[in-house]
Amino acid sequence: MGWHTMKAKFGLLGEVLGYSLSPKIHEWLFGALQLDARYDLIEISREAFAHEETMEKLRSLNGFNVTIPYKEMMIPLLDEIDSFAAEIGAVNTVLNQGGKLVGYNTDYYGFLESLKGVQDKLGQKKTAVILGTGGAAKMALRGLEAFGFEKIVFISRNPIEASKKFVNYECYDYSVAPIIADIMVNCTPTGQNPANMDMTFDASWFSKINFFFDLNYNPSETLLMKLAQSQGVQTMNGMRMLAVQAIKAEEIWWNRNMDVDALVKEVIKLIRS
Structure with missing residues (x-):
């Protein structure tokens, strides 16, 4: 998907997202980790959720997070799901793996x-x-x-x-x-x-x-x-939970291990500021 030749695109899928701090967190993580990427809010109504236009938009991303009310509704639309996320029955992180949408749960x-x-x-x-x-x-x-x-x-x-x-x-x-x-x-x-x-x-x-x-x-x-x-x-x-799940999502998207404890401290400082 051109990860190294163009800016990678990520986002948060939900119904009402005005409260979300996810863009602030992920944009900071991109900068701290020297990653060329952007993160947007993707507000979709329940009526439009499973429409082809919505799926086309999601498939244009390198990955995305999922929040209320779509953590369960997203599962049947995935191409694959991590076994642990399947056991939980909910996903909050999706990776676009060569055109296949693969679901994970980092909230846990x-x-x-x-x-x-x-x-x-x-x-x-x-x-x-x-x-x-x-x-x-x-x-x-x-x-x-x-x-x-x-x-x-x-x-x-x-x-x-x-x-x-x-x-x-x-x-x-x-x-x-x-x-x-x-x-x-x-x-x-x-x-x-x-x-x-x-x-x-x-x-x-x-x-x-x-x-x-x-x-x-x-x-x-x-x-x-x-x-x-x-x-x-x-x-x-849920501030600490938000920080940890965001960093674990980044690990999945970029296929790399990160210093979670150190990054969590910095992300919480960012949120509180």
């Missing part, structure tokens, strides 16, 4: 690295609650299991449909709160800003959890994080 590595940084705050790792049932929730499930949580519960607007997707797990609607848990992980866009704040939530929702991990990162202190903090709950946003 960012999620695990984030948990490692706060493992002393996670209690006895008995019970975890996941808000949402999409691609990010699938990834969080695998991460929490790998981290040793004994019981994982899902909260969904539609618990009947959720129980069909997660057949071996308890699925409830929002009326079940508060739940006693060591950690709650928000895998939905809820709380990024007042416009998408689900009024189902109030401070009492968080009264019986030990730690709250919001995968959202913009703003750095989300509305759900503020509610949790009002109950004395320690919180973390």
Whole structure:
């Protein structure tokens, strides 16, 4: 695809992307690693998602990231999928390998690295609650299991449909709160800003959890994080996860190992600036 003779093109595929810091991160990484490339936002409506025009646009890229709501919907449109991403059931990174679109999941590595940084705050790792049932929730499930949580519960607007997707797990609607848990992980866009704040939530929702991990990162202190903090709950946003998954995506796109720890520190500084 002319990698060494013309500027490589990458981007982020999603539905609403005005909040995204991905262009800032990847453009900085391109500069730091002396790579000739650009990174754009690719907003596509659900109606237009699987259209031929959209696929032509995606195939014109060297690679791209995938975010809400397309992490699961992208899978049937791929030519190949990494076995681990297939096991998770969601992709967030795609490589154009000689015209073939190959899907991967780098969110998982960012999620695990984030948990490692706060493992002393996670209690006895008995019970975890996941808000949402999409691609990010699938990834969080695998991460929490790998981290040793004994019981994982899902909260969904539609618990009947959720129980069909997660057949071996308890699925409830929002009326079940508060739940006693060591950690709650928000895998939905809820709380990024007042416009998408689900009024189902109030401070009492968080009264019986030990730690709250919001995968959202913009703003750095989300509305759900503020509610949790009002109950004395320690919180973390998705900033570190964002940084790690971005660097792991770059490793896949450029087929090279990178100093992830060093780059993560610099990317987090960049985000906070």
